[in-house]
Amino acid sequence: MSSLEIRKINKFYGANQALFDVSLSIGKGEFVTLLGPSGSGKTTLLKILAGFEHVSDGEITLGGRNITELKPETRNFGLVFQGYALFPHMSVRDNIAYPLKVRRKSRDEIDQRVKDMLDLVQLTRFIDRRPNELSGGQQQRVALARALVFKPEVLLLDEPMSALDKKLRVDLQEELRQIHHTLGTTFINVTHDQEEAMHMSDRIAVMDHGRIEQFDSAFNLYRNPKTRFVADFIGKSNIFNGEMVRDAVGRALDFRGEGLEVPLGLTDRAQGKVELMLRPEDLTIATEPAGAGRISLPATVVSSTYSGDRALYLLKLASGREISAYGAARAGIHADGAQVYVAFAPSDVTLIG
Amino acid sequence: MSRVIYWASLTLAFVFLVAPLLIVLPLAFNDSSFLTYPMDGFTFRWFGVFFTAPPWLDSLYNSFKVALGTTLIAVLVGGLAAMGTMLAGKWGQRLLSALFGSPIVIPSVVMGVAMAYAFGRMGLGSGYLSLVMAHTILAAPLVFLSVMTSLKGLDPELDRAAASMGASRWFRFHTVTLPLAMPGFATGALFAFITSFDEVVVALFLASPQSQTLPIVLFSSLRDRLEPTIVVVALLLSIVSFLFILALNHLQKRSAAAR
Numbered sequence: 001m002s003s004l005e006i007r008k009i010n011k012f013y014g015a016n017q018a019l020f021d022v023s024l025s026i027g028k029g030e031f032v033t034l035l036g037p038s039g040s041g042k043t044t045l046l047k048i049l050a051g052f053e054h055v056s057d058g059e060i061t062l063g064g065r066n067i068t069e070l071k072p073e074t075r076n077f078g079l080v081f082q083g084y085a086l087f088p089h090m091s092v093r094d095n096i097a098y099p100l101k102v103r104r105k106s107r108d109e110i111d112q113r114v115k116d117m118l119d120l121v122q123l124t125r126f127i128d129r130r131p132n133e134l135s136g137g138q139q140q141r142v143a144l145a146r147a148l149v150f151k152p153e154v155l156l157l158d159e160p161m162s163a164l165d166k167k168l169r170v171d172l173q174e175e176l177r178q179i180h181h182t183l184g185t186t187f188i189n190v191t192h193d194q195e196e197a198m199h200m201s202d203r204i205a206v207m208d209h210g211r212i213e214q215f216d217s218a219f220n221l222y223r224n225p226k227t228r229f230v231a232d233f234i235g236k237s238n239i240f241n242g243e244m245v246r247d248a249v250g251r252a253l254d255f256r257g258e259g260l261e262v263p264l265g266l267t268d269r270a271q272g273k274v275e276l277m278l279r280p281e282d283l284t285i286a287t288e289p290a291g292a293g294r295i296s297l298p299a300t301v302v303s304s305t306y307s308g309d310r311a312l313y314l315l316k317l318a319s320g321r322e323i324s325a326y327g328a329a330r331a332g333i334h335a336d337g338a339q340v341y342v343a344f345a346p347s348d349v350t351l352i353g
Numbered sequence: 354m355s356r357v358i359y360w361a362s363l364t365l366a367f368v369f370l371v372a373p374l375l376i377v378l379p380l381a382f383n384d385s386s387f388l389t390y391p392m393d394g395f396t397f398r399w400f401g402v403f404f405t406a407p408p409w410l411d412s413l414y415n416s417f418k419v420a421l422g423t424t425l426i427a428v429l430v431g432g433l434a435a436m437g438t439m440l441a442g443k444w445g446q447r448l449l450s451a452l453f454g455s456p457i458v459i460p461s462v463v464m465g466v467a468m469a470y471a472f473g474r475m476g477l478g479s480g481y482l483s484l485v486m487a488h489t490i491l492a493a494p495l496v497f498l499s500v501m502t503s504l505k506g507l508d509p510e511l512d513r514a515a516a517s518m519g520a521s522r523w524f525r526f527h528t529v530t531l532p533l534a535m536p537g538f539a540t541g542a543l544f545a546f547i548t549s550f551d552e553v554v555v556a557l558f559l560a561s562p563q564s565q566t567l568p569i570v571l572f573s574s575l576r577d578r579l580e581p582t583i584v585v586v587a588l589l590l591s592i593v594s595f596l597f598i599l600a601l602n603h604l605q606k607r608s609a610a611a612r
Contacts, residue, residue, distance in 0.1 A: 050517060072516045085514035089532050098528075099518035150518070 002063020003027050009058030018044045019210045031180050033189040033197040036207035046190045051075050078147030078155040084139045086131040093127045099150040117145035137168045157189040173199045206230050231277050238323040240276045259319030262346050275352040282348040283325035290343035301338045381584040399581040412570040423488040423549035428542050431496025439504050453497045465558035479561040488549040496541030503537020536604050547597050
């Protein structure tokens with residue numbers, strides 16, 4: 001198996017540009033997710049990778065071989081469609097056997113490989129059923145088996161779990177990860193669900209309006225977002241607009257903005273505008289101000305959302321600005337209107353970009 | 354109140370459509386050579402006349418031959434036309450659909466006159482071949498429409514899925530598209546057959562004395578030989594049509610279940 005290089009792909013639909021200089025370098029066996037809202041271009045990119053759309057500009061190479069102009073029939077990529085696209089007039093066995101029949105494999109080899117794939121997706125006893133006799137989750141697993149049975153170099157998944165309920169999705173995410181681990185095939189998944197992306201992927205390409213905002217591991221995307229879009233899109237965040245200003249001594253830089261002053265003592269940044277991010281879990285809520293070394297902000301509880309293990313609070317600061325923060329819920333929750341202190345350490349903040 | 358109206362209108366429609374048949378059809382069993390009521394007795398002998406007397410039997414055979422020939426060619430022509438039209442763009446499809454469907458709009462008499470003249474000029478004259486060709490022109494649009502409906506109902510993702518698995522266009526066609534469009538072909542074939550079998554106007558223009566079809570003999574018998582055998586034919590044709598509708602119904606249910 002070889003690495004997949006996507007170089008400077010531009011795609012126009014008439015006068016409309018859908019992809020702007022999209023470049024990605026995907027290693028062999030990686031699990032990559034294209035993550036973004038609708039209209040971000042992620043599905044367009046996937047269609048281009050599958051060969052169902054032409055690029056307006058740019059190229060795709062697999063192990064050094066240029067595959068940009070190849071038709072879908074010759075790319076040898078597995079594809080799991082959003083609606084599964086199982087052949088309704090064929091049994092599960094014949095659906096999975098189809099790509100092998102196309103490749104004129106022997107009867108014995110087909111039987112063996114179909115059986116192996118059904119074992120892998122745990123649907124062995126459904127071998128002679130028809131697609132319309134299966135549940136959504138089962139259909140998805142058959143579609144997966146069919147797309148993997150011919151041992152493709154790359155598996156493309158187009159929002160395969162969007163039609164399933166939450167519990168099923170979580171179970172299937174885990175199954176998909178296991179299958180990826182077992183087979184070692186390169187997986188490229190498209191989704192708008194950031195939790196799904198974070199659970200399954202080695203790296204995530206966050207897309208917005210046809211551009212790649214950041215291509216990184218889930219951890220780096222979460223803790224070191226390069227753009228405001230990424231910070232907003234992944235997880236919850238509180239973002240403050242401000243600027244870096246010289247401290248009292250005149251050497252290091254602090255952050256000031258929206259009523260917030262955070263001594264950061266940075267020397268390796270430029271002065272000027274910047275955005276500061278605090279994740280809800282970076283903050284603590286208490287009825288007393290926190291100790292030295294931490295910044296405490298007086299706040300009023302606006303509302304809270306109880307989730308059993310913790311509560312997410314919406315709080316209003318003295319400046320009128322609203323932020324969200326997690327609080328422990330074991331001993332109960334703060335009432336609406338309560339006066340509390342929200343605290344964090346200067347080292348907990350993240351500067352975006 | 355709406356239930357009363359429902360049942361009343363249903364009954365009235367039924368009576369309006371079926372009553373004439375119910376009044377006439379029993380005469381097929383009349384034990385006299387006159388089509389009058391009250392009936393003289395009950396007999397099956399007119400059925401015997403139908404199945405043995407030459408003009409009836411030969412015309413039945415001719416009708417089958419013509420209908421079969423028509424069905425084969427119409428399915429081929431109409432089916433291919435539909436498949437080709439599916440490959441065209443939006444405006445191309447509209448244009449082609451109008452073109453391929455146009456023969457339905459033309460009155461049968463106009464068709465009959467035009468074809469008799471055209472075939473005469475070409476040296477084909479009347480007979481089996483010209484009749485089949487004429488009927489095919491009438492029936493192919495029906496096959497076209499039926500197959501188009503079936504093809505349009507297919508999920509385009511199925512073809513893309515098959516392509517992603519390496520299947521060539523031809524392989525995809527005969528393993529995925531054709532099997533799933535079969536109900537459309539079957540329905541079209543049924544329509545083509547029944548259209549040809551029942552057709553009388555164009556057949557009158559184009560049939561030679563040797564290739565007279567059943568509707569033609571029926572038509573001329575009304576003038577020359579008014580006997581219960583005519584009603585036997587009507588009864589049999591009604592039964593055949595009824596069976597066809599049952600078959601169509603069954604096909605539609607099956608294609609709906611496959612979705």
